[in-house]
Amino acid sequence: MPVQSTNPDYDAHIAEWEMMDDALEGEGAIKRNAVNLPKPSGMVEAEKLDAAGNKYLYQNYTERAQYEHWVRDSLRSMMGLVSRLIPEIKLPSGMKGLEDNATSDGFGLKQLFFRMVRQAISHGRVPLVVNIDDKGEPYFSTYATRNAINWKVGAMGGRQDLTLAVFIEFRDNKEDEFDHECKMVYRVFKMIEGVCHSEVISEDGSILEASQPLGTTGADNRLVKGLPYLPVIYCGSTDNSPEVDEVPLLTMARAALKSYQLSADYFSSLHQTSHPQPWVSGLDESVELSVTGPSAAWDLGPNGKAEYLEFKGTGIEANRKAMGDQKNAALEAGAKVMDVGGTESGEARKTRQNDQHATLHSIVVTVAEALEQGIRYAAEWKGFDPNQVVFTVKPEFIVPGVDAQVATQLLQAALAGVISHESYWLYLTTGKLPERVYADEQARIDNPDPEDAVT
Structure with a gap:
């Protein structure tokens, strides 16, 4: 089979991921995809008679439709909550630089976590790949969900593990x-005789980068130890x-x-009620009518007659109610923090927000575990003890409020050397004190960070 082959689960979910891509991009993307707004049967028949001449009917129908950016606004609200979280990061001494430079574009672990x-919130899947640059330093790459096209799981050392992962990449x-x-290329990770290999293949099947083993190398650039696994993690929402x-x-x-589809009919109906159609x-045969409007008068002759066909708009209210039902359905999904005033009781709002927090809770925990596993892969690749790696997020x-009296007491304790300046500053910025054992806190008192000094 060609390298473009896809996993059956990918085929089953690609439409959902593309829908989420359009939803996050906004109204422009939604309207560019005609599948999102089916043509009414009358417009289909009109285009059969004259496709070019009647094309404007569907264009006007689409232009009047309105797409609500609930998804994008909800994601922004959720990320506002997540941005308050502070990861706990512990790395081997030889990997400290990873904290501030962890991605292929030079951002740190915290920014990678937020990404x-x-x-994970928007697509439910984050393909994460661990790699080593030309200087031998580890970094992480994430792929768009739709670009992780194929994967396989097989028996590895008595366990089920990844044996193949294929990603689409784009090169200038x-x-x-x-x-x-x-140009589109395909990066392939696969297991060969118990060692992970990587290669890059073009769309026509030609090899752009030959298959080579991944692992630690010696001074003469020879492979010392191959990776016995694919450095790939598929982080999910659960x-x-x-x-x-x-x-x-x-x-x-x-x-x-x-709601967007309903709005097309709703706003078209409003437009038609405001513009009645004249008929004569x-x-x-000598009478010609070429101008209409409030500034024009028609001479219909002795036998002419003119009246208006008015659109009564009987279904407008039903459309408006259906759009409101879709808005309520979106709110009930528990994925958006918004104040809907009198339409939602305080208890209902609390329940909905608690549901959202539960969703975010599982996502945050899952992402932190995936990132921690990725850092451990990098540590093992570099020859460090992976058990020294910690990346956790509560x-x-x-966020609790800052109590002025408690802050004053902590300041006095920091100045007296009872607690570290870092712990005092953490309380001021988050309203929380770190959960540390006595030895860790004493170490910070004995070796303070100059940037955390209280003056």
Whole structure:
């Protein structure tokens, strides 16, 4: 089979991921995809008679439709909650630089964590790959969900583990430095005789980068120890197995799309009630009507007659109610923090927000575990003890307030050397004190960070 082959689960979920891509991009993307708004039968028949001449009917129908950005706004609200979280990070001494430079574009572990949480919320799946650059330093790459096209799981040392992972990548077309077109290639990770190999293949099947083993190398650039696993993690919304997880915001996206479809009829109906259609009959052959409007008068001749066909709009209210039902359905999905005033009781709002926090709780925990596993892969690749790696996040979304009296007492304790300045500053910025054992706190008192000094 060709390298473009896809996993059956990928085929089953690609439509959902593409829907989420459009939902997050917004109204422009929704309207560019005609599948999102089916043509009414009358417009289909009109285009059969004259496709070019009657094309404007569907264009006007689409232009009047309105897509609500509930998904994008909800994601922003959720990330506002997540941005308050502070990861606990511990790395081997030789990997400290990873904390501030962990991604292929130069951002640190905290920013990588936020990126992964965002994608886990919006698509339910974050393909994470651990790699080593030309200087021998580890870094992480994440792929768009739709670009992780194939994977296989097989028996490895008595356990079920990844044996194949294929990703789509895009490379610049270097023939024109001002051109933004990219060529598509396929990066393949696979197990060969118990060692992970990587290669890059073009769309036509030619080899761009020959298959080579991944692992630690010696001074003469010879492979010392090959990786006995694929450095690939499929982070999900509920767990980190390669199987596809549910998309947390999918219910909201579907409600927003249905509201968009209803709005096309709703606003078209409003337009038609405001523009009644004139009709005339009994005109002499010599009478020509070429102008209409409030500034025009018609001479219909002695036998002419004119009246209006008015659109009564009987279904307008039903459409408006159906759009409101879709909005309520989106809110009930528990994925958006918003104040809906009198339409929702305080207890209902509390229940909905607690449900959202539960969803975020599982996502934050899952992403932190995936990232910690990735860092451990990098540590093992570099020859460090992976057990020294810690990356944990406590999903506490309600930040306690800062008590002025407690802050004063902590300041005095920091100045007296009873607690570290770092612990005092953490309380001021988050309202929380770190959970440390006595020895760790004493070490921070004995070896303070100059940047955390209290003056």
